[in-house]
Amino acid sequence: MLTEASAAASITERTAALIDEVVRPNAAAMARGEGIRPDALVRAAGERGLAGLLLPTRYGGAGATHVEFAAFVEAVARVCASSAVILDVHLSVGSEPLLLFGSESQLQRHLPRIASGEATAAFALTEPGSGSDAAALSSHADADDEGYRLTGTKAFITNCGAAGVYLVTARTGPGVRGVSAFIVDAESPGVQCGEPLHKMGLAGSWTGELVLDGVRVRTEDRLGREGMGFRVAMAALDSGRVGISAQAVGLAQGCLDDIVRASRAGERGTDDALLADLEARTSAARLLTAHAARLADLHEPMTTAASIAKLYASDTCVAAAIAAVDLCAPDSVRDDHPAAIRLRDAKASQIYEGTNQVQRMVIARALLRA
Numbered sequence: 001m002l003t004e005a006s007a008a009a010s011i012t013e014r015t016a017a018l019i020d021e022v023v024r025p026n027a028a029a030m031a032r033g034e035g036i037r038p039d040a041l042v043r044a045a046g047e048r049g050l051a052g053l054l055l056p057t058r059y060g061g062a063g064a065t066h067v068e069f070a071a072f073v074e075a076v077a078r079v080c081a082s083s084a085v086i087l088d089v090h091l092s093v094g095s096e097p098l099l100l101f102g103s104e105s106q107l108q109r110h111l112p113r114i115a116s117g118e119a120t121a122a123f124a125l126t127e128p129g130s131g132s133d134a135a136a137l138s139s140h141a142d143a144d145d146e147g148y149r150l151t152g153t154k155a156f157i158t159n160c161g162a163a164g165v166y167l168v169t170a171r172t173g174p175g176v177r178g179v180s181a182f183i184v185d186a187e188s189p190g191v192q193c194g195e196p197l198h199k200m201g202l203a204g205s206w207t208g209e210l211v212l213d214g215v216r217v218r219t220e221d222r223l224g225r226e227g228m229g230f231r232v233a234m235a236a237l238d239s240g241r242v243g244i245s246a247q248a249v250g251l252a253q254g255c256l257d258d259i260v261r262a263s264r265a266g267e268r269g270t271d272d273a274l275l276a277d278l279e280a281r282t283s284a285a286r287l288l289t290a291h292a293a294r295l296a297d298l299h300e301p302m303t304t305a306a307s308i309a310k311l312y313a314s315d316t317c318v319a320a321a322i323a324a325v326d327l328c329a330p331d332s333v334r335d336d337h338p339a340a341i342r343l344r345d346a347k348a349s350q351i352y353e354g355t356n357q358v359q360r361m362v363i364a365r366a367l368l369r370a
Ligand SMILES: Cc1cc2nc3c(=O)[nH]c(=O)nc-3n(C[C@H](O)[C@H](O)[C@H](O)COP(=O)(O)OP(=O)(O)OC[C@H]3O[C@@H](n4cnc5c(N)ncnc54)[C@H](O)[C@@H]3O)c2cc1C
Pocket: 089, 123, 124, 125, 126, 129, 130, 131, 132, 133, 155, 156, 157, 158, 159, 202, 207, 348, 351, 352, 353, 354, 355, 356, 357, 358, 361
């Protein structure tokens, strides 16, 4: 529930309040996999009017632009990458497809509880046997008189076990045109979540397996027309990559913060050329992210721009994290050193929402098509 003080503040002020009051105090514990639960973090964002950043105000959202959304994710990731990915998935791939493809009654039913932070959102596309080739998914939605029954297993799902609503893709027929998208309530009988995985990084963000065991879904809970699910997923990932890029920029900036802090404190010498290169790369990544975000705001084609931003920003944050560990050594080999935490957190940004190998394919194919 939005508090009175938050309602009067700007998005930047509310973001600073969320970071100071919730994200920063929990950051070290999040890195150990112990901090605030993902749904509690989303509720805390909701209390500050930030859980529906991209959603229209008529549904309780903040009506912010993608440029503002990217600035928000970057600011959170600069302090805690686990918190950033939880919020990014909730704000972006977990809820934006509803806005883009939902019917008015679906919007009225789901967006207010997502925007208030009452329900955390998740996006379930990946399966044990289909990741990069998302169209190869095998979960199936079998139609009957009352709607559909969903059966299958989704893998590596962020916010799994904490979400109130899952956007799920499942097969209603063969091929790419045989994929449909569904809105699944976490409380539905047959929805089961595995324990969060023990990951090398992002330990505070829950990533797990979502098992759908004959889950009953009404026809009115299908998102878009039957067979439109792949389009829904690809649209979600286009704008989702803006969020992942912003997360990577925040991580890279956090690494720069670590290096500068250690150098200023006279703890370590530094490598000026390396530092300057990292600053230039981080600034470029921020601009690429803002460019893709602006295209999303203008409803312009953005697939290539989002892939370029995601590729460049995530490669930059991994390079920055390696440099931070080097330049803050030997302290940085400690498990709980911020540079060590960022190095473990950074790697996943090259993998999720489409690996960087796949982003390179997308960019090259666009060039060759033109
Ligand atoms: C922390 C984390 C959170 C995640 N959260 C979510 C989520 O919320 N929702 C969701 O649906 N998914 C989520 N994912 C899954 C993620 O999007 C997939 O891991 C990713 O798309 C890659 O798919 P895959 O793991 O099946 O790898 P694969 O597709 O099996 O690829 C394995 C390797 O082969 C390479 N490869 C594959 N095909 C090609 C090709 N044609 N050319 C060159 N190289 C190729 C890949 O780049 C990769 O290096 C998450 C993953 C992680 C790690």
